[in-house]
Amino acid sequence: MAGRVDLDGNPIKPITICMIGAGGFIGSHLCEKLMSETPHKVLAVDVSNDKIKHLLEPATLAWADRIEFHRINIKNDSRLEGLIKMADLTINLAAICTPADYNTRPLDTIYSNFIDALPVVKYCSENGKRLIHFSTCEIYGKTIGAFLPKDSPLRQDPAYYVLKEDASPCIFGPIEKQRWSYACAKQLIERLIYAEGAENGLEFTIVRPFNWIGPRMDFIPGIDGPSEGVPRVLACFSNNLLRREPLKLVDGGESQRTFIYIKDAIEAVLLMIENPARANGHIFNVGNPNNEVTVRQLAEMMTKVYSKVSGESSLETPTIDVSSKEFYGEGYDDSDKRIPDMTIINKQLAWNPKTSLWDLLESTLTYQHRTYAEAIKQAMSKSTAN
Ligand SMILES: NC(=O)c1ccc[n+]([C@@H]2O[C@H](COP(=O)([O-])OP(=O)(O)OC[C@H]3O[C@@H](n4cnc5c(N)ncnc54)[C@H](O)[C@@H]3O)[C@@H](O)[C@H]2O)c1
Numbered sequence: 001m002a003g004r005v006d007l008d009g010n011p012i013k014p015i016t017i018c019m020i021g022a023g024g025f026i027g028s029h030l031c032e033k034l035m036s037e038t039p040h041k042v043l044a045v046d047v048s049n050d051k052i053k054h055l056l057e058p059a060t061l062a063w064a065d066r067i068e069f070h071r072i073n074i075k076n077d078s079r080l081e082g083l084i085k086m087a088d089l090t091i092n093l094a095a096i097c098t099p100a101d102y103n104t105r106p107l108d109t110i111y112s113n114f115i116d117a118l119p120v121v122k123y124c125s126e127n128g129k130r131l132i133h134f135s136t137c138e139i140y141g142k143t144i145g146a147f148l149p150k151d152s153p154l155r156q157d158p159a160y161y162v163l164k165e166d167a168s169p170c171i172f173g174p175i176e177k178q179r180w181s182y183a184c185a186k187q188l189i190e191r192l193i194y195a196e197g198a199e200n201g202l203e204f205t206i207v208r209p210f211n212w213i214g215p216r217m218d219f220i221p222g223i224d225g226p227s228e229g230v231p232r233v234l235a236c237f238s239n240n241l242l243r244r245e246p247l248k249l250v251d252g253g254e255s256q257r258t259f260i261y262i263k264d265a266i267e268a269v270l271l272m273i274e275n276p277a278r279a280n281g282h283i284f285n286v287g288n289p290n291n292e293v294t295v296r297q298l299a300e301m302m303t304k305v306y307s308k309v310s311g312e313s314s315l316e317t318p319t320i321d322v323s324s325k326e327f328y329g330e331g332y333d334d335s336d337k338r339i340p341d342m343t344i345i346n347k348q349l350a351w352n353p354k355t356s357l358w359d360l361l362e363s364t365l366t367y368q369h370r371t372y373a374e375a376i377k378q379a380m381s382k383s384t385a386n
């Protein structure tokens with residue numbers, strides 16, 4: 001760790017980071033990176049620490065004096081301001097961010113992504129502390145191209161679909177499509193942070209993750225999450241593969257996504273943390289434009305990869321179609337396509353993702369199989385016995 005320098009060759013000084021939502025998917029990987037490769041200290045705030053237990057215990061771990069867990073619900077805990085004051089930098093990851101919640105729990109979604117983030121922004125601004133806030137690629141909503149006729153040649157023109165931080169509009173559906181409650185709340189908190197920067201000098205960076213995936217993402221229903229819960233697509237498809245049931249394609253699986261390996265994305269966040277002069281005042285897309293697939297293609301690839309890593313044959317009927325109304329309920333809608341423009345992050349942080357979709361699925365599904373296959377087998381044999 002000695003002799004670490006930033007992108008401009010200056011030595012990196014150890015800092016204290018207040019990480020809110022540190023116990024989640026991204027938070028757990030970021031804590032792991034900070035503990036194993038940097039001298040920084042983390043005040044880890046979350047309502048749960050299941051995903052970072054391996055970093056907190058035993059007390060003999062090499063970094064034990066650099067990570068503290070604070071079980072705090074930021075909705076209603078007066079200790080939050082004190083922790084932000086103690087830190088040099090606050091990173092806010094806390095959010096409800098599973099699409100199944102956006103249309104079924106729109107109030108919780110809006111409160112979590114806007115109202116609950118307000119005090120964090122306020123405390124950072126009032127105390128002159130730097131803030132890295134996690135927004136989302138979903139802020140772009142639908143592409144301009146989605147509104148062109150299906151056979152329009154303009155649909156092939158990147159100007160109609162590549163998503164640029166400083167140029168693309170945010171295109172959401174009507175209010176009754178409550179899917180957009182999340183994107184809209186994220187948009188308003190981005191605007192508030194931007195305004196705090198412009199009017200009160202808040203030093204901020206906004207991150208827009210484009211479908212980061214990897215180990216520890218969400219939960220497997222009935223194993224480490226509610227049986228009726230609907231996690232994001234990686235965990236939904238992993239659950240289907242582990243249970244040897246067909247993968248469900250919502251509305252034909254035609255939507256497109258670019259997936260990035262969590263470990264590549266965490267490299268980008270570390271660059272933001274350690275290069276404030278290059279990151280402050282910027283909004284960054286963080287994704288992998290080379291890993292684009294339709295959801296149907298993702299299902300096909302995951303089926304092949306899972307068969308390779310588990311040694312099990314593929315199902316005769318690997319996928320089934322399901323309507324979004326049946327799967328998510330009333331008010332669901334979708335982003336058609338998400339390709340991040342990389343100009344700003346390339347220029348400011350000289351960062352690019354490395355891992356192909358096949359490779360990232362291979363390491364992730366190896367983890368899923370190792371972690372869950374036995375537990376699922378037991379749960380399934382118990383339910384057939386009853
Ligand atoms: N994973 C992605 O690809 C992705 C994509 C777009 C945006 N994001 C954003 O990145 C952030 C982190 O996402 P993630 O995938 O790690 O999600 P996650 O659900 O795994 O992590 C969020 C964490 O925040 C905690 N949290 C929520 N409300 C809290 C509260 N009131 N008080 C304390 N802790 C609270 C949760 O317990 C959870 O551990 C979110 O803001 C999300 O909107 C993630």
Ligand SMILES: O=c1ccn([C@@H]2O[C@H](COP(=O)(O)OP(=O)(O)O[C@H]3OC[C@](O)(CO)[C@H]3O)[C@@H](O)[C@H]2O)c(=O)[nH]1
Pocket residue numbers: 097098099136137138182209210211231232233234236237248249250251253255257295334335
């Ligand atoms: O079993 C399933 C589950 C989902 N789908 C479809 O897959 C697409 C992707 O779904 P998901 O990963 O759940 O989420 P989104 O990409 O739509 O939204 C996320 O993007 C970033 C973030 O902000 C946080 O992670 C979140 O909002 C989608 O088309 C589903 O319909 C499926 O076919 N089968």
